[in-house]
Amino acid sequence: MGKERFIKVYSEGTLNVTQIFVDKVTGVNYMFHCSGNAGGLTPLLNKSGQPMITPISDYE
Incomplete structure (x- = not known):
């Protein structure tokens, strides 16, 4: 896989x-x-309510 x-x-x-x-x-x-067999996923938001963005170059 890629x-x-x-x-x-x-x-x-x-x-x-x-x-x-x-x-x-x-x-x-x-x-x-997650706790036991229940879990959830959510985007992290900054104080303005926008998604937190990490510079992609940090992970290349």
């Missing part, structure tokens, strides 16, 4: 897991949280 689109940049916890991923195409940051 290059992976998402890179995990942060992770904590074992039963209650919180992770942050960066989309290497758009630079958008996403937070994933």
Whole structure:
């Protein structure tokens, strides 16, 4: 397969897991949280309500 689109940049916890991923195409940051068999994914927002963007060059 080709290059992976998402890179995990942060992770904590074992039963209650919180992770942050960066989309290497758009630079958008996403937070994933799961507890047991339930979980959710959401984009991280800045104080203006816009998606947080990481410069893509940071992951090339």
